[in-house]
Each structure stands twice: as C-alpha cells, then as structure tokens.
Amino acid sequence: MRPLLLAALCCAATPALADRIFVSNEKGNSITVLDGETLERIADFPAGQRPRGITASPDGRTIYVCASDDNLVRVFDAETFEEKPSLPSGPDPELFVLHPSGNPLYIANEDDNIVTVVDVNTRKVLAEVPVGVEPEGMGVSPDGRIVVNTSETTNMAHLIDTETFQIVGNVLVDSRPRFAQYDNDGSHLYVTAEIGGTVSVIDTARQEIVHTIRFEVPGVLPEALQPVGLRVTPDNARVFVALGPANRVAVVDGATWEVLDYLLVGQRVWQLAFSPDHRFLYTTNGNSNDVSVIDVAAEKVVKSVQVGQQPWGVVAVP
Amino acid sequence: MSVRHAVAAGLIALAGLGVPGTLQAQATPDEITIRAAVLRIDTPAEVLPASRLDLPPADLGLAGGRLATEDNATTGRFLGQRFETREVTAAPEAAAQALAQLLDDGIRFVVTLADAEETGALADQAAGRALVFNARSGAEDLRNGGCRANLLHTAPSDGMRADALAQFLVWKRWDRWLLVAGSHPEDRALAEAYRHAATKFGAKIVSDLTFEDRGGARATDSGHAQVQAQMPVFLQKARDHDVVVTADRSGVFADWLIWNTWAPRPVAGSAGLMPVSWFPGHEGWGATQWQTRFEAEARRPAREEDYQVWLALRSLGEAASRTRSGDFAALSDYIRGPDFQLAGFKGQALSFRDWDGQLRQPILLTSGRVLTSVSPQEGFLHPVSVMDTLGTDRPETGCNLGG
Numbered sequence A: 001m002r003p004l005l006l007a008a009l010c011c012a013a014t015p016a017l018a019d020r021i022f023v024s025n026e027k028g029n030s031i032t033v034l035d036g037e038t039l040e041r042i043a044d045f046p047a048g049q050r051p052r053g054i055t056a057s058p059d060g061r062t063i064y065v066c067a068s069d070d071n072l073v074r075v076f077d078a079e080t081f082e083e084k085p086s087l088p089s090g091p092d093p094e095l096f097v098l099h100p101s102g103n104p105l106y107i108a109n110e111d112d113n114i115v116t117v118v119d120v121n122t123r124k125v126l127a128e129v130p131v132g133v134e135p136e137g138m139g140v141s142p143d144g145r146i147v148v149n150t151s152e153t154t155n156m157a158h159l160i161d162t163e164t165f166q167i168v169g170n171v172l173v174d175s176r177p178r179f180a181q182y183d184n185d186g187s188h189l190y191v192t193a194e195i196g197g198t199v200s201v202i203d204t205a206r207q208e209i210v211h212t213i214r215f216e217v218p219g220v221l222p223e224a225l226q227p228v229g230l231r232v233t234p235d236n237a238r239v240f241v242a243l244g245p246a247n248r249v250a251v252v253d254g255a256t257w258e259v260l261d262y263l264l265v266g267q268r269v270w271q272l273a274f275s276p277d278h279r280f281l282y283t284t285n286g287n288s289n290d291v292s293v294i295d296v297a298a299e300k301v302v303k304s305v306q307v308g309q310q311p312w313g314v315v316a317v318p
Numbered sequence B: 001m002s003v004r005h006a007v008a009a010g011l012i013a014l015a016g017l018g019v020p021g022t023l024q025a026q027a028t029p030d031e032i033t034i035r036a037a038v039l040r041i042d043t044p045a046e047v048l049p050a051s052r053l054d055l056p057p058a059d060l061g062l063a064g065g066r067l068a069t070e071d072n073a074t075t076g077r078f079l080g081q082r083f084e085t086r087e088v089t090a091a092p093e094a095a096a097q098a099l100a101q102l103l104d105d106g107i108r109f110v111v112t113l114a115d116a117e118e119t120g121a122l123a124d125q126a127a128g129r130a131l132v133f134n135a136r137s138g139a140e141d142l143r144n145g146g147c148r149a150n151l152l153h154t155a156p157s158d159g160m161r162a163d164a165l166a167q168f169l170v171w172k173r174w175d176r177w178l179l180v181a182g183s184h185p186e187d188r189a190l191a192e193a194y195r196h197a198a199t200k201f202g203a204k205i206v207s208d209l210t211f212e213d214r215g216g217a218r219a220t221d222s223g224h225a226q227v228q229a230q231m232p233v234f235l236q237k238a239r240d241h242d243v244v245v246t247a248d249r250s251g252v253f254a255d256w257l258i259w260n261t262w263a264p265r266p267v268a269g270s271a272g273l274m275p276v277s278w279f280p281g282h283e284g285w286g287a288t289q290w291q292t293r294f295e296a297e298a299r300r301p302a303r304e305e306d307y308q309v310w311l312a313l314r315s316l317g318e319a320a321s322r323t324r325s326g327d328f329a330a331l332s333d334y335i336r337g338p339d340f341q342l343a344g345f346k347g348q349a350l351s352f353r354d355w356d357g358q359l360r361q362p363i364l365l366t367s368g369r370v371l372t373s374v375s376p377q378e379g380f381l382h383p384v385s386v387m388d389t390l391g392t393d394r395p396e397t398g399c400n401l402g403g
Helices: A002-011 B062-076 B092-104 B116-126 B158-172 B185-201 B224-236 B284-298 B304-323 B328-336
Strands: A020-025 A030-035 A041-046 A051-056 A062-067 A072-077 A083-088 A093-098 A105-109 A114-118 A125-130 A135-140 A146-151 A156-161 A167-172 A177-182 A188-193 A198-203 A208-214 A230-232 A238-242 A248-253 A259-264 A269-274 A280-285 A290-295 A300-306 A311-317 B002-008 B032-041 B081-090 B109-113 B131-134 B151-153 B176-182 B204-211 B243-247 B267-269 B274-276 B349-352 B363-366 B371-375
Touching: A020 A051, A020 A280, A030 A051, A051 A093, A062 A083, A062 A093, A062 A311, A072 A093, A083 A114, A093 A135, A105 A135, A105 A146, A114 A135, A135 A188, A146 A177, A146 A188, A156 A177, A177 A230, A188 A230, A230 A269, A238 A269, A248 A269, A259 A300, A280 A311, A290 A311, B032 B062, B032 B092, B032 B304, B062 B081, B062 B284, B062 B304, B081 B092, B081 B304, B092 B116, B109 B116, B109 B304, B116 B131, B116 B151, B131 B328, B158 B185, B158 B243, B158 B267, B158 B274, B158 B363, B158 B371, B176 B185, B185 B204, B185 B243, B204 B224, B267 B274, B284 B304, B304 B328
Parallel strands: A051 A311, A135 A177, A269 A311, B032 B081, B032 B109, B109 B131, B131 B151, B176 B204, B176 B243, B243 B267
Antiparallel strands: A020 A030, A020 A311, A030 A041, A051 A062, A062 A072, A072 A083, A093 A105, A105 A114, A114 A125, A135 A146, A146 A156, A156 A167, A177 A188, A188 A198, A198 A208, A230 A238, A238 A248, A248 A259, A269 A280, A280 A290, A290 A300, B002 B081, B274 B363, B363 B371
C-alpha cells in the first residue's frame, strides 16, 4: 500500500503532499501520522518520553513536540519525519505555543512555575518568566503581542508582553485552568477550567471575564464534564470544547456563548486541531486510542481512526 | 516545644540565570498578610510501625504545610497577599499552652496533627477565636456527636476509608471478610468503621479477630522466623473468607500478615490494598507535579499527613484568592460555603460537607507503589455527590450544629 502511494506521488502533476495529521501518543512515546484525505495511517515514529503538546511551524514544515519526561522539545521534519536538533524546554514541558511569526516558542514548565521562551533557530533560552503554580495552558494573541499562560494551582491566566516578557495582567479563572485560546480578532480569550468545569470568556481589552460557559449533559455526572482543549472557527462563530472524561465535544455559539450541541467522540478527549482548510476538527481520545473527525460545517462526527497508545495532542499541516 | 517560621511571599529568586527574565512583584500598598499555624502534637511513647519505611520523619506534616504556603505565596504575589505559616510541635501536656500562644499572637487558622481526643480539646480551646483544620485524626466521633462548629477535617474519616475499600471489594465480589483489628483505641474505631461499611455495602464479616499488641520491640533481628510460624496459626481458626481486612492504625501487625495468612487470601486495609488520601506513587490528574515539588523541598516522599496539611492551607489560599480578602469571617465563610472548590489532584473539585465539616474527596486504593483504583467506584450512585457515598452522609450524621 505504501509503495503504491509513493509511486502515485512521484508521478503526480502537482508534487504537493496531502494534508498530514500528527498525533502525539502520550503512552506510546510516538507520533502517529495520518493522511488528511484518506485518514490512512502513513507513519508512526518515536518521539521521546511522554510526548504531549504538539504544534507546527506556520509553513507546516516543522513539527515541535513537548517530550515531557525528556525535559526537552523534540523537533521533526514534517515531510521526512526525521528528527532535528532538540530545543531546551526547562523541566517537564507539557504545552507550548509558537509566535505567529514562527519564532520564538513559549513553553509552560509545570515543575518550576515559569514560562520558558526559546528561540527556535538559535536554540537559546531568551527568557524565563515566573508565573503561578503549575503553568500549563499557553496561547498567543493573533497580533503576537501577548502570550497567555494558565497556572493550574494558582487558577489564573497570566498575560505576558512578548516584547518585554513582563506580566501585564492576571485574570483569576475557575479551578485548574488547562488551555487558553484567543479568538481570531484577539478581542476575546477563552480559558478552560478542568476542575471548575467551565470556560471563562475574557474580554482582552478590559482583562475581565465577561461570560462563563457551563456545560450540562443528561446522564453524565457533572464532575465528568472537564473542559480541556478548545478551538475557535476562523469566523469566530463556533467554539469547540473538549470535555475530557465526558467523552464529548461541546459546540458553542461564538457570539452568545450558548452551548448548542454535544458531539459524542472517543473516550477521555484531550485536545483538538483543525484541518488546514478548517473543514474538519480532529480530537485526541486518550482512553480509546483513537482520533475522532468532526465535520465542522455539519457539526457531526464523521469518522474515528485508531492511532497509538493514549493520544494526547494533535496538529495538522498542509 | 520547637517553633519555626516559614514565610514565603514576594519575589522569586532567579539565581544564576543569564537571561532577561523578569519578576513581577506587584507590591500593592494594601498588601494583606494571612497567618496560619501547623500544630503537631507528638506523643513520645507512640507505638512504632512494623516497617522502618513507615517510621515518622521529623518534618511529618510540616513539609506539606511548607509546600502549601509556597503555593499560596506564588499565587498571592499576583494579588498582593502574603502567607505566613508558623510551625509548632509540642508534647501532649504542652499542647494547650502552645495553642494559647498562637491564639494570643492573633493566629486564627490552625491546622492540627493530633489524635481524636487532643483534636477535640484544641478545637474547644480555639472556639470563637480560630478555625481548626484536623489533618490527622480519622475519628468518627469528631464528625458526629463530638463535632465542633470551628472544626473542619482534611483527613478522611475512618468511615470514608472503610467505605472506599468496601466499594472496591464488593465490586470484586470479594464480600466475605476476615476482619483483624488491633487492640489500640484507634484500631478499634477503625474496625468499627469496617463493620459499618460491610453492612452498608452488603459484605459479610465471617470472622472478627483481635490482634493483641503486647508491646515489645517493633521488630527484632531475624524476628520474621517467629512471625512466619505464628501469624498463619493466628488466622487458622477463621471461617472461610475471600479477603483479610485489617484495622491497624498504628501499623504494628498488618504488614506481617501479607503472605503469612493461613489460607491463600489477599490482605487489605492497613496493609496490602490500602485506602489512602495520598501516597508517593500517585501520578494521576497532574499529581506528579505535586510529588516532584514536594520531594524537591522535603527530600523525602510525601505522607498522607503532608497532603492533608497541604489541603488545609491550600483551602485558606483558595479562599483568599477568591474573596481577595484576609478577613477571618470572609475566609471561613467562603471555605464552608457552596462556591468553594479545591483542586487536589483527584480529578474533581473537593469541598467541605456542611453537615460535619469533612472535606469530601476520592480515596486512592494502592498497595503502596502504583494506583490500583480510586473510590467511589463506578456504579455507586448518590443524588448530590458520588463522593458522599464515602463516610457519613447528611441523613445519617450525628453532628448537630443547629445549621
């Protein structure tokens, strides 16, 4: 099957590869690569100890992986899957975010209560910013001026100026904030709280919470509704929220913040990523070892694909 | 009596880093200091555990308090709040004096590590002046007839532990228990909790034995030879059972029973599969981060007492950041109120039961190295919180505080 695929590629008029989906398998210590069109599994390669956070460079050529138990960020070529020199990360990196320009990388170090800023070209640490206890979620404003970090035991979103590395604001959110995501005009910031069971919507100009999204699924215990990963559609119209052990992704109206639907996905859904054209949303389901594929326009789950052991993070590149 | 101050606030040192990292002091003119104390009562003639691995470290419980104070301070520096925790250890006869000193110094939040009787006495002494967090005693009486308005419990009750193990054993369908209880008062109380749990969840205690602690050294060189010969004989008279459930709060015999039973049956309770609030192998729900933070500071694995003190002081820190206040009434009301949520690395929000002041929390089941299971078990239902299937629920409470 693979030789056939390669043969087809070699002779195609346009040399472009199909979209590829990279999934970090936390238990499997590997990355599974899926073909974005066929959803066939095209490769599995080792990614160090306990790979979790995963992201891609803006040009889609480089994949960055937080290898939590190796205490570094592993770097891979997105086409050849060859490993490149690693980046220093500080201890126990779990999540990170890349500046919209592709450099630098902002990494949450859970054990040290700092955010490490790393130049991806020189592989030098540019700054270490002290934040709250157990920094985890990382987001960046669309204009690249503010990086946000959430600290899980301090229960805050810390807003960090990317020029000065100074904290310019702290917003108290609900218990155990795990993920932060700006909307596409940067006017709002979404922060998920796993234990609080909520998503805080922060007005970024006022640095204040303007709405708290709550979830309720008949037949599911309230304590199982644990928001983790979150993504916003390019038009800001829909917000998708992974609800962890509730095995559902919530569909939220991006204007009214009303929860419209709950999509049943695999077990223990962690993170979400759009396909490059934003037509599909991929979910990593940690306890069922698969990825669910959501048709974004139809707001329906259309397929699930087996990946490695305990998938955690996901990113797709063109 | 020894007194040590642990103050953590303000700046974090960024020693030795040649990077333009920045600090955010944000010292506000109206900075608040929230003061608390950890008071540990050390009984000199305490019965020693069978395993040297279980001997109490000098900073038992106190180290957990230091971590909580640091965690609170890290958060506090963004909110203009400082946290100061005084550490006091005292012999039982000096306990009252030690507490009196803390109260006279204006400390209004006191975490105690003491037995049931001492805990009750300390809470009475602090009545109207301080909120007391019991981080050691599992005594049911302190949560029922002997409850106090100013007493909260971060230590799980004996009933919560017994119910947690019972749910697991019933789920396994190992419902014929041989109960072996120690002869110390805390062992007897724990055994009573297991009898109650058996009735509550439909297990049967087919034999009920007491292991008399006749004193002597906790272990002797080559002492295992006698243990190996005597323990099986001690259990030989028991009726046919699925599992040996031990109630040995002092740790004097339960560990000896593993592999030394008469019938080939597993041991649970105080040894074997143990219901605990915490253990150093726990890694779920981000707990690894807590363990590594603790071990970096204390240079030893954490004990339950460390976690339970941490829970108490973090409750205070959580209330301080939510209320943005250092006011005693505001903080105490928030901690007991409906909006309080504490994240304790157990996958759900922890809060205090309003009927008896007990912190509701999942109980970990472990044989000491990895996590075997967590109770409440799936399938046990409750109209309010599944965690309330563990311990004394509202309808059964013997606590009458008129609230």
